Amino acid sequence: MSSKNLSHIPVALPRPDGAYALLVEEPQRAIVFVHGFFGNARTTWRAFQRLADEVCDDWWAQSDLYFYCYDSWSQSEFQAQDFREFLKDVLQGFRSQSYVDNPPPASLYDRRSADKALLNSRKEYRELLIVGHSTGGVIVRQAVVQLMDAYSNTKSSGPRASISKELPKPKVGLLDASLRLFAPANCGAICSGRLAIAGNAPVSEIILALILRSRPLFENIREGSTLLERLRSNTEAYFEQFPAVKALTAHSLFGKDEAIVTADKYDCDRRCRGQESQSHTTICKPSRGFDIPMKFVKNPKEFVDNG
Amino acid sequence: MVSLNDWEFASLQFFVDDRFQRDVDNLTQRNDDSAEGTVTRLSFLESFLWLYTGTQYGFFPGVEANKVATKYRDQLQASHERAVKEKTIQQFEESLQRILGSAVSLGEPLLQYPTREVLESVPKQRGAFRDALLVCNDFARNSATSRLLQGLAFERPSGWEQQVAGLSDFARTDRAQVGDDEKEYLIRGFVETIQYMEILNGLFEDLPKIGMSHLVAARIRDLLHWRLNFNNKVVLDRFIRLVSELRPVLVRSLAAAPDVPIESVDRAINDLVPRIGGLMSKWGEPPIGRGTSAG
Numbered sequence A: 001m002s003s004k005n006l007s008h009i010p011v012a013l014p015r016p017d018g019a020y021a022l023l024v025e026e027p028q029r030a031i032v033f034v035h036g037f038f039g040n041a042r043t044t045w046r047a048f049q050r051l052a053d054e055v056c057d058d059w060w061a062q063s064d065l066y067f068y069c070y071d072s073w074s075q076s077e078f079q080a081q082d083f084r085e086f087l088k089d090v091l092q093g094f095r096s097q098s099y100v101d102n103p104p105p106a107s108l109y110d111r112r113s114a115d116k117a118l119l120n121s122r123k124e125y126r127e128l129l130i131v132g133h134s135t136g137g138v139i140v141r142q143a144v145v146q147l148m149d150a151y152s153n154t155k156s157s158g159p160r161a162s163i164s165k166e167l168p169k170p171k172v173g174l175l176d177a178s179l180r181l182f183a184p185a186n187c188g189a190i191c192s193g194r195l196a197i198a199g200n201a202p203v204s205e206i207i208l209a210l211i212l213r214s215r216p217l218f219e220n221i222r223e224g225s226t227l228l229e230r231l232r233s234n235t236e237a238y239f240e241q242f243p244a245v246k247a248l249t250a251h252s253l254f255g256k257d258e259a260i261v262t263a264d265k266y267d268c269d270r271r272c273r274g275q276e277s278q279s280h281t282t283i284c285k286p287s288r289g290f291d292i293p294m295k296f297v298k299n300p301k302e303f304v305d306n307g
Numbered sequence B: 001m002v003s004l005n006d007w008e009f010a011s012l013q014f015f016v017d018d019r020f021q022r023d024v025d026n027l028t029q030r031n032d033d034s035a036e037g038t039v040t041r042l043s044f045l046e047s048f049l050w051l052y053t054g055t056q057y058g059f060f061p062g063v064e065a066n067k068v069a070t071k072y073r074d075q076l077q078a079s080h081e082r083a084v085k086e087k088t089i090q091q092f093e094e095s096l097q098r099i100l101g102s103a104v105s106l107g108e109p110l111l112q113y114p115t116r117e118v119l120e121s122v123p124k125q126r127g128a129f130r131d132a133l134l135v136c137n138d139f140a141r142n143s144a145t146s147r148l149l150q151g152l153a154f155e156r157p158s159g160w161e162q163q164v165a166g167l168s169d170f171a172r173t174d175r176a177q178v179g180d181d182e183k184e185y186l187i188r189g190f191v192e193t194i195q196y197m198e199i200l201n202g203l204f205e206d207l208p209k210i211g212m213s214h215l216v217a218a219r220i221r222d223l224l225h226w227r228l229n230f231n232n233k234v235v236l237d238r239f240i241r242l243v244s245e246l247r248p249v250l251v252r253s254l255a256a257a258p259d260v261p262i263e264s265v266d267r268a269i270n271d272l273v274p275r276i277g278g279l280m281s282k283w284g285e286p287p288i289g290r291g292t293s294a295g
Helices: A048-054 A077-091 A097-101 A112-120 A135-153 A159-166 A194-198 A203-213 A216-221 A226-241 A292-298 B004-029 B035-056 B062-071 B073-086 B094-106 B116-121 B126-141 B143-154 B157-164 B180-209 B214-224 B233-255 B262-283
Strands: A009-012 A020-023 A029-034 A063-068 A127-133 A178-182 A250-253
Touching (some): A029 A077, A029 A135, A048 A292, A048 B126, A077 A135, A135 A178, A135 A226, A178 A292, A194 A203, A194 B262, A203 B180, A203 B262, A250 A292, B004 B035, B004 B062, B035 B062, B035 B094, B035 B126, B035 B143, B035 B214, B062 B073, B073 B094, B094 B214, B126 B143, B126 B180, B126 B214, B143 B180, B143 B233, B157 B180, B180 B233, B233 B262
Parallel strands (some): A029 A063, A178 A250
């Protein structure tokens, strides 16, 4: 007996702790979600998990969803490295040597072997999408630049040569990923006080803006910070040199009530139309009355501002 | 499409890996007389109640879920006995106390199988159940939030006082002092708790709208209340004190924002505090109506 609207099976991933996936039987693509500061793998993407089944759309029914998590109260280069490791696992069906060497602890419930088999049985994906929110966008773009750096340090004949060294098995790699970013912090955090004055954003978002202003992390990601300036100039320079590398460009979607980060884009990115009545934390949460996030992930071109 | 059987088995596996196993492991490591030990035992009991609920309403496969529960019957009995003795069992809603009492006294099966009546009358909106499971597991797993909630409900007055003392002067940009990490963690716990309250309040509103039976939605809501229950006067007073201690921190931060006229700062924070009170009222019944006193 099968059920309509039931295409994704939940699986707790061996690591990082708290990461999980919703897997389908015949996946065509992997979509990897990366939350931002003060977010996590559950709450940031709330309702994506259910609506991916409920929309009854083949595109979603053929998409494996991976929800990555990390300690979002700190920000460092290592987070991008850790993310690349996770991506390797996703693309290799969690069969890498590190899993053989350090298998996850045995489960209380002996059906884990079935889930492990399910994970391991993932065929090579035809397509990779990475969806980032807020500082999750920074981590993703850092990861891309790190990989491009690795390439440029290897004197090989092109980016694919370095990918094959970094990611030996899968055909699709990080540099082939399409990036969809919700309110990315790539152009800097501002944590505008206007948010508190206007008072129409969620309470947690206002408190976040106020608390973030006094955290050391803010210095790293504030508008004009060295880290972000370098990330931008490196990404744009690599794009000039390798315009065919898909992951160097991104589609970014902002709410018109954005007040945590600067709503801007890199020169190599596509500008999307701002969304009415959406703020930093609501722009990435679909609901029955707000299906824009689902549509944006599936087809961001629909939102490109051609004006 | 996935078969219902596969979905139910996978959901049980996910719950065990994501939540239950963690609570069992914690029980073997931190089952002592401290406030942390109390929280660990109650968290394990909550986990058992999730197993019970998922099985009773047909989201988990009954035989398999009972195998998991039976394996930890001794821990269940010991945790329950201790909670009854220490009267911390009263942190749970009465209906949940009754379920726990019956489970430990009646023997097998520990978990009730869904009756035909339940299967026919309770719509099984699996996506909604998975939504709830994902967020509620996360609420339980979050160490900063758990630490704060432990302080609110289970610390002795002196322990709680030590945690919040000096919080209003705390600013992370100042030179680090001894104990700053704990203050930092407390602030983090507070911010994340507010976020969970918003998300979970929204979830509880949504569950019936997206097809989940009111019965199951109400049970899920009850399952969380032992962690944060504003009907408990100690918890209520401590939470309000926390908001009050953090108020100057928020004022200082807003005053430092270049795009805010200084005369607007107090008004903005004064407006924010009742909104926190509103979240609290929505979280716990009856509405407390004391939100503004936090200012």
